[in-house]
Amino acid sequence: MINNGLEMGIKKDGFKGEIRRHVPMKECTSFRIGGTADLVLYPQEIGDLQIVMDRCRDQKLPYLLLGNGTNLLVSDRGVREPVINLSHGFGEMRKQGSTVMAGAGVKLIQLLRMCAANNLSGLEPLAGIPGTVGGGIWMNAGSWDMQIGDLVSSLMVMDRTGKIRWVKRDEVEFDYRRTKLPAEELILQGEFSLQREKGTKIVKRMEEFLRKKKETQPLFQPSAGSIFKNPLGIAAGKLIEEAGLKGTRKGDAMVSPLHANFIVNVGAARSKDVLELIDLIRERIYQGKGVKLELEVMIIGEPEMAA
Numbered sequence: 001m002i003n004n005g006l007e008m009g010i011k012k013d014g015f016k017g018e019i020r021r022h023v024p025m026k027e028c029t030s031f032r033i034g035g036t037a038d039l040v041l042y043p044q045e046i047g048d049l050q051i052v053m054d055r056c057r058d059q060k061l062p063y064l065l066l067g068n069g070t071n072l073l074v075s076d077r078g079v080r081e082p083v084i085n086l087s088h089g090f091g092e093m094r095k096q097g098s099t100v101m102a103g104a105g106v107k108l109i110q111l112l113r114m115c116a117a118n119n120l121s122g123l124e125p126l127a128g129i130p131g132t133v134g135g136g137i138w139m140n141a142g143s144w145d146m147q148i149g150d151l152v153s154s155l156m157v158m159d160r161t162g163k164i165r166w167v168k169r170d171e172v173e174f175d176y177r178r179t180k181l182p183a184e185e186l187i188l189q190g191e192f193s194l195q196r197e198k199g200t201k202i203v204k205r206m207e208e209f210l211r212k213k214k215e216t217q218p219l220f221q222p223s224a225g226s227i228f229k230n231p232l233g234i235a236a237g238k239l240i241e242e243a244g245l246k247g248t249r250k251g252d253a254m255v256s257p258l259h260a261n262f263i264v265n266v267g268a269a270r271s272k273d274v275l276e277l278i279d280l281i282r283e284r285i286y287q288g289k290g291v292k293l294e295l296e297v298m299i300i301g302e303p304e305m306a307a
Contacts, residue, residue: 003039006055006082010041013051018042018088025074025301028066028085030130032222032265033274034074034301040066042088046188050162052084057160064300065186067135068107071225075301076271086134090188095120099153100192104134108141112206121197122151127206128213130225134187139296140179144209149174153193157185164188177229177296218256222265227278228293236293237261243284250277272304 007019019041025034043049056063066072066085090105093114100120102111108126111133115123125146129136140149152174155167173180181187213219228236240246240260248255249266251273256262263274282293 003082006059006061007039009055009059010051013055015041015043015048015051017044017048023083025069025079028083029069029072029074029224030222031069031073031224031269031274033076033269033271034072035076035078037079037083040083040085042085044089046158046164048089049084049086049158049186049188052082053158053160053162056082067104067132068130070131070135071139071297073224073271073274073297073299075299075304077302077304079301087132090134092189098194098196100194101189102133102192103189104132104137104187106133107131108133108136115194116199116202116206119196119199119202120194121202121205122194123148123192124202124205125209127209128217128219133190137187137190138179139177140174141177143213147174147176149179151192151194152190154191155181155187156189156191157181158188159185217259218262218264221256222269223256223262224297226261226296227263228261228281229296231291231293234291235261239285239289239291239293240281243281243288245281245284248277248280250274250280253277255281271299271301275299275304 021039023037023040025037026032041052043052063082063084064079066083068087086105090103092103093106094101095118098120100115108129108131112123112127125144129141136148137152140147142148153169155172157167158164230236237260245255246260247257252265252267252269253273254264254266256264263277285291285293
């Protein structure tokens with residue numbers, strides 16, 4: 001009933017985006033796991049998002065923000081809160097000199113291709129990382145000793161009241177696999193300061209990064225990317241591999257034989273399978289190495305029932 005009221009309210013206020021009910025979240029995530037979301041909203045523009053934020057605030061409703069559905073594990077029991085999915089809008093890209101602006105809904109691969117076409121370098125190590133600009137900035141995505149936050153010069157953000165402002169780089173704290181913004185503002189657009197270089201060299205470097213990822217990561221199997229953050233001074237994948245856990249399975253969830261910090265869905269894995277595998281890995285690493293692994297993947301939705 002709450003979501004019925006939200007849907008009616010945003011329609012009345014002029015919401016132009018798509019509204020979907022009873023959406024299987026396995027269709028919306030790279031893990032291909034998750035129960036049904038009661039309501040998914042796809043705002044096309046800032047005005048749509050402001051309408052949703054206003055109504056959620058008025059009705060005191062929590063909500064979940066989603067991009068391309070990477071780095072997420074959704075509960076088998078689904079999601080009761082309205083899901084705001086930015087992947088159908090916020091796709092603007094433009095450049096000014098050596099600066100590129102990209103909307104939160106732009107896929108990272110689209111941004112990389114645009115930069116290469118315009119002879120702008122710096123973001124190439126992100127080749128092979130799925131997801132969107134908004135999600136990539138929020139999680140401070142990176143690889144090969146580079147993080148996307150290294151190149152952010154400013155962000156367009158929206159606070160919980162729908163107010164929009166630009167935040168300069170020195171107002172944002174980029175940490176390992178997370179970005180801290182004042183008042184947990186939503187990222188609408190990122191501005192990146194890049195270097196000029198020949199597009200052919202940029203493409204060659206992107207292809208090399210992608211080749212290395214294909215050799216070392218299960219890019220063609222459903223996963224949420226790295227499951228654990230790397231502890232200080234050592235790779236989580238190395239710890240898991242040394243514990244002999246590559247190939248370990250719970251149901252259809254398996255520790256990747258290619259990269260031990262990836263759990264892959266080899267069939268019809270459930271979130272319960274993944275969570276059991278996560279618990280097993282954490283316990284084994286803590287017992288053997290005394291290291292407490294911290295999750296990089298985000299877990300959302302209704303809590304799983306105890307067995």
